[in-house]
Amino acid sequence: MKIALVGYGKMGHMIEQAARDKGHVIVCTVDLFAEDATCITNDTSQMVQAIKDSGAEGIIEFSHPASVMANLTALIPLRLPLVVGTTGWKDNLAQITEQVEQNKTALLHASNFSVGVNLFYRIVAEAARLVSQFDAYDTGLFESHHNQKVDSPSGTLLDIAKKVLENMPSKKRLITNCSQNKPESDELHLASVRVGSVPGTHTVWFDSPADTIELTHTARNREGFALGAVRALEWLSTSGLDNKPRAGVFTMDDVFSEL
Numbered sequence: 178m179k180i181a182l183v184g185y186g187k188m189g190h191m192i193e194q195a196a197r198d199k200g201h202v203i204v205c206t207v208d209l210f211a212e213d214a215t216c217i218t219n220d221t222s223q224m225v226q227a228i229k230d231s232g233a234e235g236i237i238e239f240s241h242p243a244s245v246m247a248n249l250t251a252l253i254p255l256r257l258p259l260v261v262g263t264t265g266w267k268d269n270l271a272q273i274t275e276q277v278e279q280n281k282t283a284l285l286h287a288s289n290f291s292v293g294v295n296l297f298y299r300i301v302a303e304a305a306r307l308v309s310q311f312d313a314y315d316t317g318l319f320e321s322h323h324n325q326k327v328d329s330p331s332g333t334l335l336d337i338a339k340k341v342l343e344n345m346p347s348k349k350r351l352i353t354n355c356s357q358n359k360p361e362s363d364e365l366h367l368a369s370v371r372v373g374s375v376p377g378t379h380t381v382w383f384d385s386p387a388d389t390i391e392l393t394h395t396a397r398n399r400e401g402f403a404l405g406a407v408r409a410l411e412w413l414s415t416s417g418l419d420n421k422p423r424a425g426v427f428t429m430d431d432v433f434s435e436l
């Protein structure tokens with residue numbers, strides 16, 4: 178498949194390698210500054226023209242939260258399968274969904290493309306469903322990341338928390354800040370630490386007076402994100418179960434639900 182990359186930073190370069198390893202061809206790389214990009218521009222119409230000229234059959238966007246909305250608005254009318262890894266735009270999901278539907282095209286977004294993390298979401302959901310049948314267990318969540326990360330808790334921990342809330346009726350609310358009170362039994366406590374170079378560790382505890390069940394996902398590096406983004410574009414470019422080209426807004430949940 179011929180792929181265009183928008184945002185040619187750390188992730189863009191890793192995605193290029195992962196895509197090449199799977200036999201794809203990177204036909205266009207767009208960036209604001211990266212000297213090795215094939216198109217260096219801050220003008221979205223130049224970006225669109227470069228992608229059209231390249232003959233790309235799909236696009237992967239990993240740029241910057243400040244750029245992503247303008248990029249998506251310009252890229253969607255190209256009507257190419259579009260995978261978005263940039264974070265920080267989900268407040269505008271309804272607007273993007275409307276544009277995708279108007280253009281009858283397909284977009285897939287995820288705050289975490291790692292195959293392992295997406296497996297972990299499903300493992301946690303099933304574990305929470307099972308554990309919720311036993312009153313003795315309380316639940317809490319923890320994550321650690323490198324000290325360059327600006328947001329906390331991580332989007333991934335919030336997604337894990339969502340899986341717990343959906344499957345554990347006794348938990349109804351999240352506490353993400355330091356609590357000055359002991360938590361109510363229906364509160365799910367999330368904690369974050371920023372330290373050193375940790376690529377990302379997420380833990381779920383199910384704790385009873387007798388024992389603890391601890392589930393942990395530990396990222397070793399960012400390769401899992403790159404590989405997951407390429408797999409997502411491959412999936413988005415295949416026909417759906419109805420044998421028609423996929424159309425609409427998808428997440429990694431949709432990819433995994435077809436496994």
Ligand SMILES: NC(=O)c1ccc[n+]([C@@H]2O[C@H](COP(=O)([O-])OP(=O)(O)OC[C@H]3O[C@@H](n4cnc5c(N)ncnc54)[C@H](O)[C@@H]3O)[C@@H](O)[C@H]2O)c1
Nearest residue numbers: 184186187188208209240241244262263264288289290402
């Ligand atoms: N969803 C996931 O699994 C996942 C994983 C890792 C990173 N991310 C997100 O991906 C984004 C990029 O991460 P990174 O580590 O590659 O960052 P990075 O800073 O290394 O690279 C981002 C690149 O995008 C370029 N850029 C900025 N605005 C642009 C624009 N308008 N057009 C083209 N290029 C533009 C920058 O010049 C830079 O080279 C961040 O938002 C990060 O949080 C998501």
